[in-house]
Amino acid sequence: MRLRTGATSVGVFSLLWQLNEWLGPLDPTLVASPRLVLGALPEVLGDGLLSQHGPATVYALVAGFMPAVAVGILIGAVVGYSRRLTYLFEPLIMAFYVTPRIAFIPILIMWLGIGVSSRVAIVFLSAVFPVLMNSLTGVQTVDRLWLRSGAAFGATRMQAIRLVVIPGALSSIMAGVRLGFGRALIGVIVAEMYVSTAGIGKLIRLYQNSVRVDALFVVITAVTIFGLLGISLLRRVERRVSPWQEGMRW
């Protein structure tokens, strides 16, 4: 039911897009169409360009995202658990959170060069703050009663954080992780487009230079599919770790 209903919006969108090529007001060489995009598919895949540039992006993404999740959750939990640390660090965290991290790309490139390390760094920075912010608010809104039950049985601070605070804040943390993943994807591709030797962003620049809207859409769709796979994987992880969450009604 869910799948069929969901497919409807994608289907209608594709149909309108296709109709534009045949009847439409917009120039097909600029907006392409599903037919043209499918036509470009063998070329983009056949050139091996996607399989050449894809892994570099995935590598930077994974290498930056994993530590961002770990660091974001931990710092968020430790800071959010203590009133004093919250007062101390919240303004700083907030400032980083609202600053677009892709604005740091030039600086990171000056520091780390145009190689993979600057891209890993931008992925890390992009993802860590959404995770941290959500971990922080999640921890701050953990049910008092759960904390009390830990405290009443003599939980130490680290026990409380590990056994009560983080599990109790998990749905909020996972929302942050999903948000962070989206930001990381933006970060890595923008970094690759800015100046880079490899990656999907680099590929996008190549097709831009030859004005290949159809091929660009193939690349963009590939990124979209990758992003959707990532999100659904994260959702699955979330279901696994917090089966008790009844918060989602459907």
Add this chain to the structure above:
Amino acid sequence: MSELRVENVCLRYESPDRESFLAVDNVSLTVQDGEFVAIVGPSGCGKSSLLFMVNGIAKRTSGVIRLGSAVVAGPSPSRALVFQEFALLPWRSIIRNVEFGLELMGVDKSRRREVAMTNLALVGLAQFENHLPHQLSGGMRQRVGIARALSVQPDILLMDEPFGALDAQTRQVMGTELLRIWERSRTKIIFVTHDIDEAIYLADRIIIMSASPGRIIDEIEVNLPRPRVGLTRSDPRFAKLHDRIWKVLESEVQESLARQFASNGK
């Protein structure tokens, strides 16, 4: 061994945006080794607050609490709380909830599983070990909270309306079961309830608290022989005790309610 002594204890809740609130006013009480003490008092009079101070999660504003010779300085599983609101961890299975206190104490896995299973069976929920709390009824969850507190083998059990979510029959059965556990382990118990019959049926001594701020206004020995199975309200000794407690309590309850409704109107 180690009696509990609460001496001139007050609790004042401080809050940045409201006036501070005196919840417990100069309470003193003693619980002997192996004694079963019940506390009754109007809603909001500070019964939970008092138990929280004995456990240590609430910091008393003044006074001293001693267990044996040690002064209570913070929470400890040796003064185990059964929460009025159960306070289970919803992401943990029932058995892992029961194990929780033991886990915090560093008891190894197989041992704590064993102890937890025994206590879960005691409250009649052995077959629910792998359920999650939200899959249990309120009364069942409450019994999980009791099993969790029993598992740490406390010196004193602090039970905050532990049968509040149970129906009358289950209450009766659980009361009898609790007496069995108590007689076997000879742990001290402070048992908060709003049910006078239950207090009489279970306790050696009943402490009556005033409307807020909670003070102790009377203490009544329940000198009925044990076991009290089969004892009913029609028993003249039972009825006499009930009347006596209700006489003290009635005006406090009325005052408490009157005050709460009055402040409603403001």
